Amino acid sequence: ITCALEDQLSFSLRPAYKNYYELVTVSTLDREETAQYLLVITVADSGSPLLTTTQTFTVDISDVNDNAPVFNQTSYTMYVRENNIPAVLVGAVSAVDSDAGPNAKVIYSLGPVYAAERDLCSCISVNSENGHVFVLRSLDYEQVRQLEVLVSATDGGSPPLSTNVTVRLLVVDENDNAPVVLHPAQDSSPPSSEVVPASSEVGDLVTKVVAVDADSGQNSWLSFHLLRATDPGLFAVGTQNGEVRLRRPVTERDAMKQKLEVLVRDNGRPPLSATAVLSVLFLNGLSQEHLPQQEVAVQDEDSSLTIYLIISLVFVSLLFLTSVSAFVACKVCKGKELKGGHVLYGTGNLQSSLADGAAAGTLPHAYCYEINLTTGSGNSEFKFLRPILPSLAFN
Template identity: 40%
Template sequence: MDPSSTGTMQRIQNEKRQLLFLCIAQVTVGHVRYSIPEEMATGSLVGNIIQDLGLDIKRLKSGKARIFTEDGSEYVGLNLDKGTLIVNKRIDREERCGLVSPCSLHFQIILDNPMELHRIDVEILDINDNAPFFAKREMSFEISELAVKGARFSLDSARDPDVGLNTLQTYKLSPTDHFKLNMLSRPDGTKYAEMVLQTLLDRENQEEHKLTLTAYDGGDPPKSGSVRINIIVMDANDNAPVFSQSLYRVTVPENASKGTVILKVSATDADKGTNGELVYSFSQNSDVTSSMFNIDSHTGEITVGGELNYEKVKHYEIDVDATDKGGLRDTSKVLIEVTDVNDNAPVISIISLSNPIPEDSAPDTVIAMLNIKDLDSDKNGQVKCFISPDLPFKIKSSSTNFYSLVSDDVLDRETTPEYNITIRAIDEGSPPYSTNKTINLRISDVNDHAPMFPQPFLNAFITENNSPGMSVLSVKATDKDSGNNARISYFLEDSQLSGMSASAYFSVNAESGEILAVRSFDYEQTKEFNIRVKAQDGGSPPLSSNVTVKILIQDQNDNPPQVLYPVQTGGSLVAEMVPRSADVGYLVTKVVAVDVDSGQNAWLSYKLQKATDRALFEVGLQNGEIRTIRQVTDKDAVKQRLTVIVEDNGQPSRSATVIVNVAVADSFPEVLSEFTDFTQDKEYNDNLTFYLVLALAVVSFLFITCLVVIISVRIYRWRRERLFYKSSGNLPVIPYYPPLYADVGGTGTLKQAFSYEVYGTADSRRKHHVMTCRGMREQYKIHSERKKFLGFIPAKAVPQIALT
């Protein structure tokens, strides 16, 4: 490089170091254009997007600002800390754009949450950093001495990668004794030169001429390049070939196959013989041109020799020479325009994607940002983008070649947990090319479904006398959500059962929903419980639902029958009196028994186990009635002893026995003589009245005591209940009192219509029994009436006696 070029380069470098500001050509919303010179040092400032786009540092960092380029170049970088664009690597305008002007870098600044897209255009300004140069160091011409004045000789054009004023502007030829330089312009404005003969050549005077052709650009200062021209003067041939056209134009599609004839050039030579024979060839062209096209040296046909690509090179310029045997030649220029065909499919690039998205996303939520480009031009490069209309999404065009995929409907993960969204891009070429790209979009769950039980009410059964901790029932709820939103826990709702908290009777496993009995149950105390179990998911906020469980206590045969009548006493003996005139079926008495169990466990049957005379009496299997089965005779013993067994229907069954004394006689003396010992104590008869009065006083005292106890118990329970509600504490265990044997619900063995009365005397300490007279019953009637409060003494109209 000459000293002038070196000085120019240094001055440009100094100018670049002093360039501390940028020219903002155009600022619109989301679109900024900058201009910078090429060859700026790495790290140099390009622009301040904080000021130009109205953003701030926090937004850049929170939005994960980044640069997206369609071609993947990284000439410009983003400094997030300062909010500036800087030169990322050296930019050579000639390497980037070649002869295309203006030369621009196009990229996008993308931010997330919410998504934003800002287009940045950076125009690369040319500096005069390239000098014109020639492809070859020298050019050689063989010119006949008969060449006439005005003969033209095409010279190889110099090249300058710069553009505008910095590119090639003029040529200078020296010396100019025989030739002058003719400057010409092509239709596109580029300069080329022709060498024109202005003084006839004389081979005998000078056989060889050496010239220098210098090319200058328009820089300040200008740069130049030169080539040596060697001219050899030929003798004889005095007519040069002449092309039919000085400029040929032709168009060829980029998909033209190798060997396709695109043009035929022709030239004529007035000479005859060998001097008129022409040879066609390419002038000193670039290797690219010679590899892309071929010329037939005899016919002048130009054919395609390589693969054309409109997207890379749109036109070619070729110089064709026609040379005769004498060395004379003419030059013509061929301009080949390559036309575009639709040979490129659209390219879909996903530059940002939110995956997964929550199912409660609002319509028009941006899911992805797409860049779709087609390297073809005009209609061949115009692209339409769409997706299936059946999907709850749509495509929106945000700017040129950029699209947004947004939601278009309500999403439901439980219905469709994921979508395969196929994006189809098709150009408008003929035939059209298309590209598909599929996005697998997952829908994330939100807690929008509460746990659900299969039924709102459930029944469970548990046998009484169960072991604490026994499993009663397992409840199960389902939740359509997923993850923690579907993780279900079970809880027992706090409620009052028989005056106590439900947790005192039952517990629920939080994980499995299994209901466990906390204590043992007694059917005779409580027959059923109603509890509520809540199922709650793990969402935020949590959702829940309830199920009501009715727990029925099943009865066990854990109570034996209890005989209410006849009453069994310790010392006295009650006997039923049967006259000897009694007929068959005479009702002697009725055994009355109850069973506090229920169902078949309370079904009682009566059987005669033992009897003094089995042929005289029978017992009703269902009703317990003792009747005669034959006529009573005088031979029958006065004293009859029957043993009756009462059995329930449980498995295994339980039983109770009762002894019934029957006196077969027509008069009291007869009975008395049978039931009285031969030695009677006179002292006992004298004191009988005293014992009767004493017994009446004792019974009255017991009656009053029972009333006081009952009232005290009720007052105690009432006070305990008030203390429980005030303190919210656990209730004390309610003491168990034997149930009354009145069948209120109609499930027992006694009917309310029956009413029996028994009358007894005080027990005597003597070892014998005395038959009392019928008139004494009235004296003890008051005593018997007071004993009715016990509620279990039956009575009947059959005569009865008390034996002491």
């Protein structure tokens, strides 16, 4: 009797004992590629004619945990609107394991995060059975715009195998912030005035309203509209830039002080708005009594300060020029005296004065001193002369 295995590369028959044969593997088997094999074995005798019998066998390949779970995406991006309700479902992750039985059971969990991100990431939760992702608390776009967490998929094998994937949660902005007016300042009382010449022409810039919106995208697009004014026909407001310009020339019949209210509105749904209140003061050779009291005081103070500064500057300049002139004159005079060898005290003068002193009995001895100054080296020569008059005895 002979046994033969038909058309099979993974298995072979090996004689064992007499009419017994062993079915053995020829190559490594992978259950994930082929989980079941159908083997056809033919048995033949040695007679003539040859008689055969055919038998079909089924071989099932058992599973081992040799495959980790695989996510259906390399990364996930999910969106949640700010001011969301707690525990809102924002998406799901999905992973499959090509193993079988307990080895293919996938359990989802959040991966480790850094300590600095732990508080923020604690608001995200994932269902361990189906991979649904929830946001546990309300988020504010102006504080948190996106979060990133790692989600792990672990199988039930021994030892277990796992795979991580990044889930990026983007917070979608809602129009929950009204515009804020930066200029002109709205917290001053009384409101500051924009001073404009009354001779300004049509289209000249009067002032500009500056505002910001903390939202983003279309929710932060601002438009400006003239809400009311002392004379609405006098001003025009730029819808996109907030520039307030003259629509027509200023006439004598127009009030010199105009009050305007500009509406600042965003592009959200529903739109939010703020109001900017400003005043415009036209000047054209007017007396100071037409100005507000505060502006008059400021202008007077500025004028006085300017005058004091001019006077101080002139005085310091004159003092400096006088000092320099005096210094130069002294130097010139001293130079001439040194050059001529001038004798400070002559002998004739000393004799007459000493004689008078001797007659008066005020000096016991009379001496003559001569000081000669020379130019060049700066050194002086002092001479001691003999007495001019003999010693006199006084009673």
